[in-house]
Amino acid sequence: MENELLKKLNGRDESALGDIQKNYGKMIYALSLRILGSREDAEECANDVLLEIWNTVPPKQPERISAYACMLARRTAIDKLRANTAGKRGGVEYILATAELENELCICDTAAEDIDSYEISELINEFLGSLSSRDRYIFIARYYAFEDISEIAVKLGMAKNAVNIRLSRMRKRLRCLFAERNIYI
Amino acid sequence: MRKINKLNDAIGGIDEKFVEEYIECAPRKRIPWKTIAVSAACFAVILSAVYLPFALRKVPDKGDKSSTEVPFYTGMAGLEASSEVIIDSLGREVLHTKNAGLPDGTLVGQNSALDWCTTSYCYMTHDTPSLLAIKGIKVSSDSYSYKSVGEDGAEYVRICYVSGIRISDMLKENNTSGYDEGDIIYVFDYLTGQVNEDGEMTYFFYKESCIPPEEEAVYLLSTNEKKSYIPAWAKESGLIAENVWDTTGVTSVENFEVIWQEVLDNWKHFEENY
Numbered sequence: 001m002e003n004e005l006l007k008k009l010n011g012r013d014e015s016a017l018g019d020i021q022k023n024y025g026k027m028i029y030a031l032s033l034r035i036l037g038s039r040e041d042a043e044e045c046a047n048d049v050l051l052e053i054w055n056t057v058p059p060k061q062p063e064r065i066s067a068y069a070c071m072l073a074r075r076t077a078i079d080k081l082r083a084n085t086a087g088k089r090g091g092v093e094y095i096l097a098t099a100e101l102e103n104e105l106c107i108c109d110t111a112a113e114d115i116d117s118y119e120i121s122e123l124i125n126e127f128l129g130s131l132s133s134r135d136r137y138i139f140i141a142r143y144y145a146f147e148d149i150s151e152i153a154v155k156l157g158m159a160k161n162a163v164n165i166r167l168s169r170m171r172k173r174l175r176c177l178f179a180e181r182n183i184y185i
Numbered sequence: 186m187r188k189i190n191k192l193n194d195a196i197g198g199i200d201e202k203f204v205e206e207y208i209e210c211a212p213r214k215r216i217p218w219k220t221i222a223v224s225a226a227c228f229a230v231i232l233s234a235v236y237l238p239f240a241l242r243k244v245p246d247k248g249d250k251s252s253t254e255v256p257f258y259t260g261m262a263g264l265e266a267s268s269e270v271i272i273d274s275l276g277r278e279v280l281h282t283k284n285a286g287l288p289d290g291t292l293v294g295q296n297s298a299l300d301w302c303t304t305s306y307c308y309m310t311h312d313t314p315s316l317l318a319i320k321g322i323k324v325s326s327d328s329y330s331y332k333s334v335g336e337d338g339a340e341y342v343r344i345c346y347v348s349g350i351r352i353s354d355m356l357k358e359n360n361t362s363g364y365d366e367g368d369i370i371y372v373f374d375y376l377t378g379q380v381n382e383d384g385e386m387t388y389f390f391y392k393e394s395c396i397p398p399e400e401e402a403v404y405l406l407s408t409n410e411k412k413s414y415i416p417a418w419a420k421e422s423g424l425i426a427e428n429v430w431d432t433t434g435v436t437s438v439e440n441f442e443v444i445w446q447e448v449l450d451n452w453k454h455f456e457e458n459y
């Protein structure tokens with residue numbers, strides 16, 4: 001299906017958008033809603049994501065349209081939230097997950113302006129690669145996709161406090177890794 | 186740029202392969218609300234109001250209370266908490282407290298009613314354990330607490346709770362759980378705390394809103410065959426009966442009525458338009 005989708009996009013076949021909507025629309029909308037906290041904003045974001053896929057493929061040739069759509073949805077929703085001048089705070093889980101990270105990892109009093117997001121991404125990639133697949137899923141579900149902890153627990157058949165404890169330990173490990181590399185956020 | 190924004194952007198820039206893995210692992214099966222899996226046969230047992238769902242094995246001697254004492258400052262309303270040290274099936278000392286409340290200093294999670302409601306909708310659309318949504322009042326609360334040393338050398342306290350909730354209203358459309366209004370259902374939850382060098386509890390985490398035990402509340406309960414919501418250290422104790430359900434969510438009646446409708450409207454709109 002992914003190959004077919006890519007073929008349609010490259011061939012500028014507009015039915016590709018309908019296929020993307022059908023297969024990934026819910027994921028795009030749900031992620032947008034968790035970040036933006038508003039149905040209207042999430043709908044607008046989902047539409048923007050579809051448009052961006054259409055405008056960027058080609059020349060981009062993502063390996064998987066699903067992952068590309070997910071990445072676009074996250075970025076678009078967060079950009080929309082930051083640009084929002086009406087003082088909206090975003091979805092509950094976005095706020096909670098962001099606060100968890102900020103409390104654990106953003107501890108340096110001085111600004112680290114010379115460390116860019118790319119360097120931090122590389123370190124986080126290294127960190128994710130060192131995790132078990134279960135822990136990696138938990139980390140990404142919570143801090144990439146802003147899923148509710150209870151939902152993560154249900155999907156993995158775990159107790160919710162077990163998920164909490166794993167997240168806490170991973171945040172601590174990530175903080176230690178940053179410190180080892182002299183990276184302070 | 187705000188530091189957290191930089192971190193969020195960095196997480197957004199992770200390798201695509203990790204995002205693919207996350208998407209591939211997400212459950213795809215969708216089960217309509219009306220066909221949610223029914224509870225297992227053992228949940229047809231109806232417990233009486235005075236029967237407590239655990240076996241107590243009394244300690245012949247008092248035991249060393251200093252090794253298991255955990256402070257409890259908030260008992261059930263109007264009732265005095267009382268504790269005793271018992272031995273579980275693995276020979277471990279356990280502090281059993283009747284009419285137990287939350288320890289002082291417990292971190293109470295933010296009001297997660299909206300998250301809870303959204304989660305409960307997810308229960309309806311995933312291949313999930315049995316679900317029960319009820320209104321009820323807590324009529325009993327027993328806790329079992331252990332001290333242990335973690336792999337990192339830090340001392341932990343683990344406390345599990347078994348509470349009896351008298352059901353005043355069933356909120357589930359198709360109730361095949363075997364429970365009905367007036368019954369008492371036993372629900373499980375647990376906390377973890379870390380003891381510092383001064384012997385003080387430094388960390389507790391309790392996700393759901395803290396509802397006073399004398400108030401009627403809305404409970405989202407779930408169960409599954411494997412009882413995966415009961416951690417191994419509690420299962421091994423022999424103190425937790427088979428018929429407890431997991432306390433997935435608790436919220437006040439007032440919150441529930443407002444938030445639930447909003448969640449249903451959100452999803453209805455999405456279902457109709459996407």
